[in-house]
Amino acid sequence: MITLQDFMLVSAALFCIGLFIIVAKRNAIQILIGIELMLNAAILNLVAFGRYDRINNGGQMFALFAIVLAAATTAVALAIILNVYRRYKTIDADKINQLKD
Amino acid sequence: MNPTPFHTDAQTVTLAIIAAVLPFAAFALNFLVFTKSKAAGWVSTTAILGSTILAATVFARVWNNHTIHMQTVWFTIGETKVQVGVLLNNLSVLLLGLVSAVALPVHVYGTAYMKDDENFSTYFRYLSFFCFSMLALVIVDSLITFYAFWELVGFSSYLLIGFWYHRDKAVAANKKAFIMNRIGDAGLLTAIIILFTQFGTFDIDALFGAGGLVAKSALANGLWSAGSGSIPAVWHYVAFGGIFLAVAAKSAQFPLHTWLPDAMEGPTSVSALIHAATMVASGVFLLGRVYPLFIGEELTILAVIGCFTAFMAATIALTQNDLKRILAYSTVSQLGYMVMAMGVGAYSSSLFHLATHAFFKCLLFLVAGIVIHEVKHIKDENNLDIDPQDIRLMGGLRKKLPVTFAVAVVGSLALIGLPLTSGYLSKDGILIQAFDWSEAQPGILKLIPAFALFTSWLTAFYVTRLVVKVFFGEFRLLHANPGIHVHASDGGFAYKIPLMVLALCCLFPLFSVNPLSYETSWLYEGLVAKHSEGGGSIYHLLIPALVNIISIVVMYAAYIIYVKRDTVPFPQTGLFYRISYHEWYIDRFYNRVIVKYTVAFSNLLFWVDRNVIDGFVHLLERIGRCIAKAAAWCDKYIVDGALWLIAKLVQEVGGFVRRFQGGKIQYYLYSMLLAVIAVFIFKLIWA
Structure with missing residues (x-):
């Protein structure tokens, strides 16, 4: 029997891995992957907690929304990365420091 | 009241005012236009000529006629109206005429006498200013304006004594004259204040006129009562003392006489006008104006002081060797006569003597001016080192200066x-009147006329000595320095005419038809009306005979003694000689007793000022500076410090915060992470 705790652990692990990827990797694509991982950790949580709402299946529904939104944001993020590449000829996050000021 | 039409009175007053103001116009003109020009002399002379003519007109209209008194309100303080105006009676028109008549020859003489002086214009400026002050002094009707012009004549006298301001002696002399006159001015002011307190008016006519306030007031039971109220009688004596001081200072009476001989440092023509004929007479004029104020004892004091001054000055004049100094002491002596005459009740004789003395003393000073001028000329021509005023060097000048002689x-x-x-x-x-007066006096006061008589013989002696030493015998300077060039002459008409005019005024016809009786003089009769004076006593025959016979003997003796030259006729070591030669040691006494301690006291005050008052001020300043310093420190370190601290804090916080805004996307993520973790940690701690 897979308990809620197991889902939580997997989800937390996924979140932490995603977080680590975000802060540690330099490539913008990898950071995007990290973000996806963290998003999936959250979706996993939604699905796991969805067992307590079997009538409306709120968790499942919300997870579906989140997946769709994640796909959309990924598309937008990729478009941003493309534009960044066009402008700076790199996608190394360390070299893009124009956010200040 | 005389039925003269009113407009004539107004006209007379206008003429009198113009007579007084004309010299002022000359003064202003010389001050503004002719500052360097020789024309200044003629401007002043023309002005005084106009004044003389106007004064003569006024004199002819007012003399032995009714008193003219016109006034207008000057200012009002509360209930008190202070009037200013003109009072013309016999006394004031006499002085008005006298001053302008004496000033005219002196002006003419001055145009010649001062012509080589570099400050020619300044001289006439001062002289005109003096004439204005003096003429105004005699016609004003209020004690306040009287006091103002009294000060102005003193001031112009000060200016003219120090005319040759580059000489130290002249500067010392004018300072001395000024300070001594200040003492008198303080006295006069005191008297004016007391009179105003008692009577509530400054009007001379209302106070001292016939049946005026002073005549109605009375001294009884230690109270001085006037119509409205009474004050302690001592104030009457204080007022008298103040007036006496004023008279003593202006008219050079003992004990304030010592400035007059020193005042001879001024130009000789100034000495003739101011310090012999007019200004010094203003003290006697003041006595004449306020005469009804005095009571018996006060008059006796005047008589004693006047007699003593006359006697003392005559004895001093016996041994002086400076030509002008002899004449100065002679003036002091004659002024003493006038004050004594006031004291013995010979009011009109006193003023009569004032008038006659003005002419002959002015004449003698102008003569002295010519003599000094000529001797100085000889001195300059031959480069001699002599004092041109020393009569011991003169002699025989009658041949060189016949008119002057x-x-x-x-x-x-x-x-x-x-x-x-x-x-x-x-x-x-x-x-004569002094002897008449002494009949009724007790004991020692009987000596006063005797002293006066003796003084007149002394006068005969020193005047003869002066004339003989200057004009008779041989020219001693030539005797001592054979081979010097001697050019001397009477000078031009500007010298001769004033001398001759004044000499004519010294003879009897101007004053009296009968040359032997003073009582028939028009001047005496004009003034005597108010004060009945006794006559017909034995003295009227005795005194003139006694005076003149002994005077002639004394003159002859002096002539015999002094016409022989190069000998010293009297021992010069005796006590009397030394007292006389050192002018009774009065100056020395003043220097030792008053001047020294006054100077010491002034030095003490200066020291106190320097160390105590200045020290206190410096202390305040230092305290102020300390407080200011503390405030500056507070400002810098506390107020500014607080502001600086806030700024620094903001800066530091900003610097710290901006480190998070590195522009790198991952740093934002770090900070976000850290913030979230921090929130969690805080929640764990406080939850």
């Missing part, structure tokens, strides 16, 4: 008081 003899005879001169009339009048 002739008028000098006339003036001297008038001063001695021999018959046919004006001096005889006035001086014998004083002596």
